[in-house]
Amino acid sequence: MLGQTPANFVIEKKLKQSMHITHDNRLKKLIVIGDRVLIKPTKPDERTASGLYLPPGVQEKEKVQQGYVIKTGPGYVIPMPPEDESWKQEEDKIKYVPLQAKEGDLAIFLLSGATEIFYQEEKYFIVPQSAILMLEREEDL
Secondary structure: OOOOOHHHHHHHHHHHHHOOOOOOOOOOOOOOOEEEEEEEEOOOEEEOOOEEEHHHHHHHHHOEEEEEEEEEOOEEEEOOOOOOOOOOOHHHHHHOOOOOOOOOEEEOOOOOHHHEEEOOOEEEEEHHHHHHHEEOOOOOO
């Protein structure tokens, strides 16, 4: 607390309390890059169709997995031709083709294209859109 006035210390303490990570906002600070999608895997079935119980690691080694899309990147970058218009802002030069995956979709994806990560003791996959085979979206048709 050296160099801080009591008022600054109180403001800093309130800021830290207001920025506290909760269960609802803990993933908001993550930024997914490019054509990548953050997927939380679903719990695999412990039984086969015939009723056999499977050990925990068997289904995790399957080539195709499924999970819910948590966050998506902005999409594929489209390079813009160089222009000498000084009035244009720098951010106007970057355009994206949006991804088909949206938050909340159930994604079936290839495990070989995915990167497994653990974030705050939970398992996630970072998957490029090209490794997603199918999406199931809960929308009225």
